[in-house]
Amino acid sequence: MKLKLGYNRVLVIGLIMGVAASAAQAFFQVIPPVADGISFLGHPAGLLNWIVNNLFGTDLAITKAFIVYPPLTVIGVFIGSFVAAARNKELRLRPGPVRKKVSAGILGFLVANFGLLWGACPIRTALLVSYGSVLATIALASIVIGVILAGVYMQSSAKRGISQ
Numbered sequence: 001m002k003l004k005l006g007y008n009r010v011l012v013i014g015l016i017m018g019v020a021a022s023a024a025q026a027f028f029q030v031i032p033p034v035a036d037g038i039s040f041l042g043h044p045a046g047l048l049n050w051i052v053n054n055l056f057g058t059d060l061a062i063t064k065a066f067i068v069y070p071p072l073t074v075i076g077v078f079i080g081s082f083v084a085a086a087r088n089k090e091l092r093l094r095p096g097p098v099r100k101k102v103s104a105g106i107l108g109f110l111v112a113n114f115g116l117l118w119g120a121c122p123i124r125t126a127l128l129v130s131y132g133s134v135l136a137t138i139a140l141a142s143i144v145i146g147v148i149l150a151g152v153y154m155q156s157s158a159k160r161g162i163s164q
Contacts, residue, residue: 047075049061
């Protein structure tokens with residue numbers, strides 16, 4: 001038996017699952033566990049906090065899922081992508097296109113810190129908006145505005161032939 005799922009069926013199944021999950025939470029007090037997916041801002045921070053806590057005996061905040069073992073997902077993704085690139089003969093170490101190293105460092109620092117300040121990925125932010133969170137609405141609007149501004153900037157830089 002072949003299962004064919006068209007776009008409409010997937011949409012209907014997604015809607016049914018969403019409504020069922022909402023109804024389970026609303027009427028049966030079902031509380032799902034806190035999701036801690038792959039995060040390239042939160043997991044490195046959790047890894048650093050875990051290392052500092054274990055080396056120096058501090059009490060920095062760590063997600064409950066990572067009390068015993070640290071979040072090694074980012075290291076695993078890095079190693080996995082390195083091995084996959086080497087195996088497929090696509091591994092080339094070369095300098096990046098950024099000419100102004102200081103501005104790249106400052107912008108990367110700002111992106112990481114604003115991400116840690118909010119503490120949520122864009123998907124979780126959108127989910128929190130659907131739950132009616134005002135702060136998440138502001139954060140999602142900021143993400144959208146930032147993506148649009150970055151796209152406009154990159155497009156104008158490409159037209160001028162500038163690579164930073």
